[in-house]
Amino acid sequence: MAMVKLAKVKAAQSRHGVQGQAMLATGSSLGMRLWEDEPPGLEKPVTRRDYETVGYVLKGKAELYIEEQRLVLEQGDSWVVPRGAAHRYKIIESFSAIEATSPPATP
Numbered sequence: 001m002a003m004v005k006l007a008k009v010k011a012a013q014s015r016h017g018v019q020g021q022a023m024l025a026t027g028s029s030l031g032m033r034l035w036e037d038e039p040p041g042l043e044k045p046v047t048r049r050d051y052e053t054v055g056y057v058l059k060g061k062a063e064l065y066i067e068e069q070r071l072v073l074e075q076g077d078s079w080v081v082p083r084g085a086a087h088r089y090k091i092i093e094s095f096s097a098i099e100a101t102s103p104p105a106t107p
Contacts, residue, residue, distance in 0.1 A: 011036075017107035019044075024098075031104025035097045038062075042091040051101045053081040060095035064088075073097075 007025055011034050014022045024032035038060070046065075056078045064071045064079060066087045073079060073095075081087050 015107060017105075021099075021107075023107050026104045029104070030100055030102050032098060032100050033105065035095065035099065038091045038095040040091050040093055040095075042089075044089045046086055046088045048084055048086050049081070049101075049105070050083060051103050051105055052083045053099050053101050053105075055079050055081075055097050055099040058096040058098065060091070060097075061093040062095045062097075063090040063092060065090070 007027075009023075009025045011022045011024060014024055014034075017023055017033065020035075020038075022034040022036065024034055026032070055073075057073050057075050059075050061075075062073045064073055064081070064087065066081060066085050071079060072092075
């Protein structure tokens, strides 16, 4: 049996992406990242990504606009942004969330 390579990433010691997100554990087809304490009033620009994203709200509140549809995201909610979908986020209350992307997002 081949040896399995284990990976452990501590959020406090992880590398960060250009938008401030902590880049967590990443495998060959899936990656995780942490958005922590995103400030209220922050509106991110409309974007399209070449990966699918699923997320889970740890705390706070945000609005997610996907292809002209609006979702309100609050603690305990999860969501999906399909690959290639035009979307943007507006932070309403200090917001923290975990996201997983497939394939892994680049920092």
